[in-house]
Structure formats: C-alpha cells, structure tokens
Amino acid sequence: xxxxxxxxxxxxxxxxxxxxxxxxxxxxxxxxxxxxxxxxxxxxxxxxxxxxxxxxxxxxxxxxxxxxxxxxx
Numbered sequence: 001x002x003x004x005x006x007x008x009x010x011x012x013x014x015x016x017x018x019x020x021x022x023x024x025x026x027x028x029x030x031x032x033x034x035x036x037x038x039x040x041x042x043x044x045x046x047x048x049x050x051x052x053x054x055x056x057x058x059x060x061x062x063x064x065x066x067x068x069x070x071x072x073x
Contacts, residue, residue, distance in 0.1 A: 004040060007047050015051075019044050
C-alpha cells in the first residue's frame with residue numbers, strides 16, 4: 001500500500017513525523033525524493049487541516065486564583 005493511501009490511518013504523531021520527513025526530503029533528497037515530497041505535502045497538509053477542523057475546541061484556561069496575603073504578627 002502506498003504512503004498516500006495510508007495517510008488517513010496515521011496517528012497525529014505519525015502524521016507530524018511524516019511531514020517532517022517530507023520537508024527534509026524536499027530540501028535535500030534526490031530528484032525522485034523531491035518529486036515525491038512535492039506530491040505528498042498537499043495530501044498531508046490537507047489531512048492535518050481536516051483533523052484540526054474536526055477537533056473540539058479547547059476551553060479557555062482560567063488563571064489560577066491568587067492567594068490572599070496574610071499579615072505577620
């Protein structure tokens with residue numbers, strides 16, 4: 001099975017790792033590797049964007065309550 005057929009089944013971590021490898025090969029790979037990287041990059045980015053749009057929004061973080069200072073006697 002080709003990489004582009006497995007992209008949807010990768011975990012988020014695997015997908016991020018794949019993207020890092022694609023960027024590396026696009027910059028320093030052979031001509032064949034660069035061509036494959038250019039073909040896969042939009043597919044990986046589209047999958048990441050789709051996952052981000054499906055993810056529930058994270059609730060805003062509340063600042064921790066400040067403790068009241070006590071007077072020393």
